[in-house]
Amino acid sequence: MTAYFLGIDAGGSHCRSRLVDSTGNILGTGKSGPANARIGIERLHGALLETCAQAIEAAGLTTEALPTISAGFGIAGISRPGVCEQLEALSFPYARVRFETDAAIANLGAHCGADGAILVIGTGSIAFVRIGDTSFSIGGYGFPISDEGSGAALGLSAVRHALRALDGRTKPTALSSAVTARFDHQTPRVIAWMDQATPRDYAAFAPLVMDHADAGDEIARSIVEDAALHIERFIETIFERGAPRCALAGGLASRMRPWLRARTSAMLSEAQGDPLDGALLLAGYRPQ
Incomplete structure (x- = not known):
């Protein structure tokens, strides 16, 4: 049974985590350095585990609670060939783990899971569009051949x-x-x-x-x-x-x-939430 939800936003500049309970109370957070696919799968795995552990420790949870955590990871660069497969082969001590791109969780958070698009302008740049059961990205192929305006x-x-x-x-x-x-x-x-x-x-x-x-x-x-x-x-x-x-x-x-x-x-809408909100939705959290 899932008692806690863990959201992770892993990008080119930093990796952040947020742990909430089933009612949405924030129990702990974490932050570390870059955690995108370009740093290599082993380093990425270590960075993700470290940032998750910070939030879990801040919440005062012990290792016995890990199997009751559902985690959603939004990671920059995982659309590269083979990266998702490598991630899914890694070991995470949680009840459930889901992976998406960092742009996808930003989209989920911005529109509370509803249809819409997000344009992420940070270290890199990428647009992510979600319409019904269809989703796709625009740009975001990596620096220096892409990431315009970033x-x-x-x-x-x-x-x-x-x-x-x-x-x-x-x-x-x-x-x-x-x-x-x-x-x-x-x-x-x-x-x-x-x-x-x-x-x-x-x-x-x-x-x-x-x-x-x-x-x-x-x-x-x-x-x-x-x-x-x-x-x-x-x-x-x-x-x-x-x-x-x-x-x-x-x-x-x-x-x-x-x-x-x-x-x-004037064409733009204000985001209703942030990427970590989207990562929590990916993890399975549903606002009360």
Whole structure:
């Protein structure tokens, strides 16, 4: 018998968990670092178990309670070939485990399980549409070939601008100076960083880009305006493909929305819940 429900939102920047009882009372939460499919199945498994354990420990539950927990995992990148099969072969000490993409649980949470679409703008970007028994994603194929309008894309554009400013191809701006300052204004250090940089590392520059765009930096504004165009095209495509409503989600969503045209912003609905609410619905929790 399920007594507790555990929701997990595992993305490119962090992994979060929330444990509730059958009445929806939050008993414990957890948080750790990146937990997407790109880090490898063993590391992913460890990160998921760690984040779940934090919530369970915070709730004061013992190992005897684990078989009474139903868990729903929303994990970035599990649509890649073979990943779901690998996850299903792993051991989890819970009564029931279900896996979906992080975009799918964001959609469930935003519309309380009803039909609709979600556009996630965070480290990456992806749209997820659910209409009746049909669901599909748009974009989200991974950085750098996809993830338009995302934090990683903003960071990549900023680093490119900074390098061009360093070697004299473009005029330095406050943004380029702020980026290169993190590397002591030395191109070789940028290159060495690039060799190991992850999407999360690029996305770490996104707040800097947004701050300088808000302050009027010409290049920063052009980067953000280009990202806004990609986001608007996402939204247009979502409605063209039949979604009755669309909400934004992700860490960058609130900062990007003011850069959208008024008519595009007016098409959006407010999210009724967050991805962890969606993960709990996936786990089988039903609000009283």
